Amino acid sequence: MAQDGSVFATHNADFVVESGADHRKKAISNPYIHRLQRRHFLLFDVLPFFGMAAAIAFLWVHPFGVVELLLLFGMWLLTGIGVTVGYHRLFTHRTFRAKPWVAAALAILGSMAGQGGMVSWVALHRRHHECSDREGDPHSPNLSGGGFTGRLRGLMHSHFLWMRRHEYPNIVHYAPDLLKNKPLIRVARLYYYWVVLGLVLPGVIGGLVFMSWQGAVSGLLWGGLARIFILEHIVWAINSFLHMFGTKAYESRENSRNGGVFALLTLGESWHNNHHAFPDSPSFGLDWYRLDPGYWVIRMLAVAGLATDLKLPTKDRRVAKRLDRRAASANAAA
Known part of the structure; x- marks a missing residue:
C-alpha cells in the first residue's frame, strides 16, 4: 500500500517548490528535510506506541466497553477509508474520479490517520511504484542483504x-496534478489540524457519553492514539511483509505478494500483487469473491453518482499477466 507521508504537510512541501529546488531532480535530501522527517517520525510514528500503552494502563481507571469499541472501530474504519480510497486509490493512482466535496472529505479522513500530508504521501507512493524493490524505493524490505539477518534488517527498515530519514521525492515531478488542484491543496495545508481533530473528536464523544473526564480521556486514547497505532501497523505490514511473504498471482517486476487472509483487516489493500500488476484498477481484489472493502466504498459512491470513470482491467489484460497461464504455456512448449 502505502506508507507514512513522513515529512511534510503541504505547507512544508511548498518549501521544496518555492526554494528554487531543481525540478529535474526526482528526490531531494538536505538537513532541513531530515529535521522535519525526524519530527514527524517522533510525533506520529513513535508517540502512538506510548498512546497504545497509555490506553492499556488507563483500563485501571476506566474499563474498555462498548463506547470505546465503537470509537476505536469507527475511527479506524473512517481514517482507513481515507487512506485506501482517498490517498491511495483516488489521489495516487487516479483509479476513479470523485466529486470535489467527496475528494475533500477523503483528504480530511486520510489526514486524520497521521500518515503524512496528502501531497507527500502521494509523491512517496508514486516513487515506490517507479522503483519498487530496486534502488530508490524508500521502503523495500529486499535491499538489505540475504540470510536471516539481512531479511530481518529489511523487514525492520x-x-x-525508513521513516526516520530518507530522500524526499520532488513533488513537482511526482505530484504536479495535485499541486494544480487549488481547492484540494487548501484542505491538505491543514494536515496538522485534521490530525488533531481526529484525536479531539473521539475524546469529546467519550466525554459527552460518560459526562466525565475519564470518559473523555478513554475516548481520546482508544479512538485517537490507539487507533492511529493500530492503523499504522496494518499499513506498514503491507510495505514490509507483503513484499516478502504471500502468494503471487500476476506477473509484476517487483516482489509484491497477496495476503488474502488479511483482506478485511486491510480494507482490501492486502491484495498487493494484484495492485502492483494493475495499479490503475480501483479494485484490488479484482474478483467479486475476493474481499475488498475499499472497492465496495468506491462502488457505493459510483451508485450514488459521486464517483465516475472506474477503470477496471479487462479480462484479456488479466489473462495475459496470469502467472499460472505463463507456467502452463512454458510446460506445453517443453
Whole structure:
C-alpha cells in the first residue's frame, strides 16, 4: 500500500517548490528535510506506541466497553477509508474520479490517520511504484542483504525505520496534478489540524457519553492514539511483509505478494500483487469473491453518482499477466 507521508504537510512541501529546488531532480535530501522527517517520525510514528500503552494502563481507571469499541472501530474504519480510497486509490493512482466535496472529505479522513500530508504521501507512493524493490524505493524490505539477518534488517527498515530519514521525492515531478488542484491543496495545508481533530473528536464523544473526564480521556486514547497505532501497523505490514511473504498471482517486476487472509483487516489493500500488476484498477481484489472493502466504498459512491470513470482491467489484460497461464504455456512448449 502505502506508507507514512513522513515529512511534510503541504505547507512544508511548498518549501521544496518555492526554494528554487531543481525540478529535474526526482528526490531531494538536505538537513532541513531530515529535521522535519525526524519530527514527524517522533510525533506520529513513535508517540502512538506510548498512546497504545497509555490506553492499556488507563483500563485501571476506566474499563474498555462498548463506547470505546465503537470509537476505536469507527475511527479506524473512517481514517482507513481515507487512506485506501482517498490517498491511495483516488489521489495516487487516479483509479476513479470523485466529486470535489467527496475528494475533500477523503483528504480530511486520510489526514486524520497521521500518515503524512496528502501531497507527500502521494509523491512517496508514486516513487515506490517507479522503483519498487530496486534502488530508490524508500521502503523495500529486499535491499538489505540475504540470510536471516539481512531479511530481518529489511523487514525492520521497510516496516518502520525508513521513516526516520530518507530522500524526499520532488513533488513537482511526482505530484504536479495535485499541486494544480487549488481547492484540494487548501484542505491538505491543514494536515496538522485534521490530525488533531481526529484525536479531539473521539475524546469529546467519550466525554459527552460518560459526562466525565475519564470518559473523555478513554475516548481520546482508544479512538485517537490507539487507533492511529493500530492503523499504522496494518499499513506498514503491507510495505514490509507483503513484499516478502504471500502468494503471487500476476506477473509484476517487483516482489509484491497477496495476503488474502488479511483482506478485511486491510480494507482490501492486502491484495498487493494484484495492485502492483494493475495499479490503475480501483479494485484490488479484482474478483467479486475476493474481499475488498475499499472497492465496495468506491462502488457505493459510483451508485450514488459521486464517483465516475472506474477503470477496471479487462479480462484479456488479466489473462495475459496470469502467472499460472505463463507456467502452463512454458510446460506445453517443453
